[in-house]
Amino acid sequence: MLEAIRNRAQGIFAWVIVGLIAIPFTLWGINNYMLDGGEALAASVNGEEISTREFRSAFLSYTQQLRFLMGASFPEEMLDDPATKQNVIEGLVEQRLVLDTAAKLGLGMSDSSLSQVIRSNKAFQGESGQFDSQRYEAVLGSQGLTPVAYEARLRSALLSEQLVSTLRLSAFTTQQEVEAIARLQQQKREIGYSIVPSATFRDVIEVSADKVRQYYDDHPEEFRIPEQVKVHYLRLTADSLATDIPLDEQTLRDFYEESEDQYRVPERRRASHILITVPPQGDEATRQQAQEKAEAVFERLQQGEDFEEVAKEVSDDPGSAQKGGDLGFFGRGVMDPAFEEAVFSLEETGALSEPVLSKFGYHIIKLTDIEAGEVKPFEAVSEELAQRYRRQIAEEQFYEQAEILDNLTYENPFTLEVAAETLGLSIETSEPFSQNGGSGIAANPKVVAAAFSEEVLREEMNSQTIELAPNDVVVVRLDKHLLADTKPFEEVREEIEEKLTLDQAMAQAQERGETLVAHLQQGESPETVFKEGGEAVWNEKKLYARDDQEIPSEVLKMAYELPHPESPENPVFAGQPLGSGDYAVVGLYRVENGNPGKLDEKARRSLAQEMEKAHGEMVYRDFIQELKSKADIKIYTENL
Template sequence: MLMTIRDRATGWIAWVIVILISVPFALWGVNEYFSTDPQVYVAQIAEEKISQRQLMNVYQQRMDRLRSQLGSNYRPGMFNEKQLKRLVLEEMIEQTLLLQAIQQQGFAISDKHLAQQIHATQSFLDEGKFSQARYERLLSSAGFTAVSYEMEERGQMVMSQLSNGIVASALPSVEEVEALVKLRDQLRKVAYLQLSAAAFSDEISISDAQVAERYEASKSLYMQPEKANLSYIELRVQDLESLIDVDEETLELTYQEQQVQFLSEEQRRASHILIMVNDEAADDAARTKIESLQARIRAGESFESVAKEASDDVASAASGGDLGLFGRNVMDQAFEEVAFSLTKGEVSEPVRSSFGYHLIKLAEIHAPEQKSFAEVREQLLETVKRERAEKLFYERAEELANLAYENPESLDPAAETLGLTVKNSGWMTRAGGGSLPEDPKVTDAAFSKEVLNERINSGVLEVTADHMVVLRLYEHKEPEQKPLDEVRGEIKSTLLAEATKARAEESAAEMLKQVAAGEALQNIAGQKGASLNESLWIKRDDKALPQSVVKGAFVLPHPDEGSSTQSVVSLPKGDSALVVVSGVKPGKLAGIDTAARQALQSQQLKRRGDQSLTAMVELMRKATEIRIFEENLE
């Protein structure tokens, strides 16, 4: 970057820029020599520290998960990076506190329990059975070794152990569940009068003076927002691909160079017998046992029957130790080396892997197969065009940055040199709009001091890794007051809605007094704007009635026998409702079947356990010195 500025910019200003950029790099280099601790920390919990790198790793994992979950709906900038990073840090602090509690309480997970958990994990099953090949392949693709994955899984299991211990201590009694059912499944007999605000519109007259008064009092509500109309040029890899021609000779040459990529890997099918080694002390015993099993097979017993009887790999043992087909870089390295050295039908000597001792029997060898040029031609064409377009993109991106910088008052030189079209965004506000890509970086640049006030080109804005934009101001409109005549109708409608809503509320309040005095709903239902909705027995989750009516009904006190309780609630469109509850029936535990009762007890158990766990974390926070280094969160 420094060389580019030096070569392309001229005059003393350019040299000042070079010096200003160089000084921080130089000082940074000096700091590296004098720093005693290269780690930068973002938090400290008692004696344990969380580094900036750890935070960024977890943050990036969270972002990757969000991108995966949202798919095509994901947009750069849709999440506030600072807020999300802080949320991740808080979760890491809580996890650290819990791990400290685990160490103090002495929770532990046995190797056998860990193995059972891994063998029961759905992702590692193939046709309902644990697959060693699938297990190791998935770990490898996720960047784990068997040791690192099992360490992390053990940690998660210990965390669950702590959580389950807390939950178990919060076991709800039958009485508590019954009380919950009484409330949850409670029925209430509800009738309501709906007062239509629109029915009172003929009583309301809005004068010009009222409109003018509201306009003057609320001018800030009636403003045209600031607007900008931008000129811009964009550089995209997909546009460059259309400019690239690839001849047949190049494709054939590429095929020859990359033939190995179109060669399916050799695959092997093997069975194994595993004797797990849980600690170093058990190594000799495991070795002795695997040798005794080897002797039985050499004496004539079938490999499959011995695997079913003796293998510690429970999932594969059921099928005689069969692991299915697998290729290179899937299995444990020591296991793989032996498996790929065997001939068909051969049984290996004992093999030591990270899991324990194995005997391996090779069942099948699937030789590699070469795809023809015709089969992969379109794939090759797409790949070559993409590679060339990407190379051209990065070359032109640097040239675009230089041209936009050297010609700050126009996009034309960059457009003409690079064969791009200067486009117009149309009017946009700070909330977006127009034809520019929807990205906070783009909107921020459009309304930046450089673009709006200095009227120079923006920097190169990276919308995505293969899409860049440079923009400049074409037209600008400051926020301006809308004239009264333009908003007169809007203000009049607002005032009318407010007035009719107030009249409906007044009418409902009067009716409330009448019902409270003993008047029947049916007797006042004929009053102006009122419509009666007859009594219904409803539950808390009723969807037939307006939700404000349901909510209002269930916050009212229980009525005495033969009487009612009442309240007024608001409805959409300014309407009001007089809600009357004339009966209450508690939910009954006896009416719930065993499965539903157990589910309810589990829900209550989880709720109380979560509350207890949250309370525990809060107590630990108060009892532990926690420091957050805000300056290192940027």
């Protein structure tokens, strides 16, 4: 199996499908191998260690990405969730196994291929869209990486992805499987249902003070506050410096003259063309035939035939032919060089070019409009100029002041006040945060690591200067060290009372629902069981597809998991608690399978691709399980 993988994993397809590698993945997904000795272990894979530092970095990055995606809905309890920690460490173990396998298979990547991936990453490109080496180093520096370290990690990530992609692309599906899945996907089910609302029972529930206190005493882990710190900090940014830079009109006009070329709008031209293609593998005779056809078309135009009509009739460019050959406006550097030279050599609108040969074939070009180049006037760009000027000066000042900040906080390790007074900065204070991070600057893993370091936490010294982003640095020192504790009873009393009330309401809704289901299963009709005016209303049976929005999704999912009824006269009834705390009673009357014959070719192809993707994921998971079964893996849960 491994030999087959190796044979298929050659070539450039791996990093083509990787595309633009996301920086966060390469920063934590492929781990840090340059670690100090003596650290506690999170896991080991075939004797190769995964340190707790690697795990914390991976866990922090994972939860921060979720926090960014979920915003205010991010569940803070996830930071202490053992299952989340287990998922992260399992991911690190899998990555190590895949990397080891890639190395054994001899998979490799040339320097030129690695360079191509880096240069295509938009994060490293300047405003011109070209790779910018200074930006490259600045972005890496903001993540605490050198180019050498980043490139080593990226190479590992690409090799890993090369193997993983090969596995996933090895799957295939048959026509019979597609039709079987189509029957299931397009299946409809006749469903009747009712919801027993838990809210109905809330008003009659009373929770005693003793029960609230007892719950608090019996579940201390639910109210545990992890070890936290608050830090004072000085933050220096180029943006903050820019707001204080004075600027008068003469300075701004001088800056405008220096940077006038940046505000020059280049000439653009609009053209239409008729393309007579020349196949890339065509011989000289084929090319000659295309040229003769192009010359005949050019002669027709010279004799007065309408360009748009001729383009619609003979042009081989499907994108423009139906528009009479119109290509719209474009500037230099966009089109094929030979084509572009011909367009910009035409002197007036309406002019035609003789047949021009490009890599696509022969073009007859008509110039239809010209937008002359111009320089934007000072008044039109003054605001942008002011921003650019202040940003430029601020960046020059930033490096000088950042060095002063670094020196003063190092020379005065037990205070931030000297640096604050010298640089005119305000000492700010964070909200409490744990080793899993927090908000503001505490969302940055480097700040969290510094705050809980021996230097800051135990010795109460200033941290080293931490680069949060390009032109954005911070120095932190301890304000308060908050040991792990339990929230006081009075602070959580109402929360516990609400939880116990909900639990009892849910239990009573479930008890009521189970009674209703029992009556239905004994043969009583829904009309009898769900009497008008009761706490639950029966929704009459109706056909629902898998993705139907007219029925609660949990009810629909439940109905699609029920066994087929013997007949519509003998429906299957069942009940289930819902995530809301309510209770669902469901009846399934009949099942109507989909018809694969109604799938058009596009839908059939799309379904086959979905199935191949799912099969590929199964192949990958099976491969990982095979590696795990043969590996010596130890996970130190107590250190996570």
